[in-house]
Amino acid sequence: MAKEINYKLKKSKTVRLSDSAVKNINYMVNDTRISESELLRSIIEKAIDEYRLKKALDAVKSGKKGISGGAEIAGISYRAFYEKMIENGVELDYGDYNVGEGLDKIKELVHGSQVNIKKKKKANYEDYNIGGGLDKVHKSIKSKKNK
């Protein structure tokens, strides 16, 4: 996640931590050899990024935002957010749109534009087992989803 880190720190916050948290922080400081404040800052920043990403993914999932809107909430680039969506199983939604509904118009535009489409032999659908091949894909996608 590409993020600009602002080193001009302006505010300090005081927090009370549990004994185990303090022990873990000490252990991590010794283990990573970075300063305690730097470690705490990175933990807090990571948590904020995670929170923003979750909010963004939820907004896309619920249909309130698209990829751009989600990217803005998450504070990352469009591409990075689209990758996060795929990683987190958030799929693109076309809303009430019915696939294929505008195709005739587009085909008309393409054909009407005198595009020199090489005329090919008309498809002989009988040669294909249309239902069979697609059903296979249909089933394999469905079974993948159910796993």
Add this chain to the structure above:
Amino acid sequence: MIPDIKSKPKIVVDTSFWINIVYLGLDRYLIKYFKMYFVSKVEKEILDDNEFKMYDSIDMEQYSKSKDMKSITIKDPRNISKKLIDNLQHNSGELYSTALAIEEEMILATDDKGAIEFCSKINIPILTTIDYILFLYDLHELTLNDVNRSFYLLNGKIKFKYIEQGIICLKSKK
């Protein structure tokens, strides 16, 4: 045979659509059948220019190649209606792409819900990735196996409901 570029219908391409069709290896047909337009915001989103970028993805490379070959025209809309601003994400690729499609009476190639719903209402022709696969099948550019492969690859990226609609559309052609 490459058709005359002047006679091709104009299409404005949105980021998600471009990323998806390059992933499927179907971008070359877009150049073949349409005159491609991109708004500068979409170009920025595709090229993902920032100081942390470590490598170029295939769709970034394909975009740059197409631009070098002058297959792509960059054009931004002159006006964006208030209605559009109210309905789509501000300062986004889909906002400017939709505005350009309306202004220039272009086809809008997008997988963005907001843009699809807005354009459906005002009769702007829309091409989603699944529509595009069906379109290429109709033009005999793709075989049934190619279509199956593409649908399979889109699983997890686009809701299954729409892949299923694509399958139903194909079956109805029988």
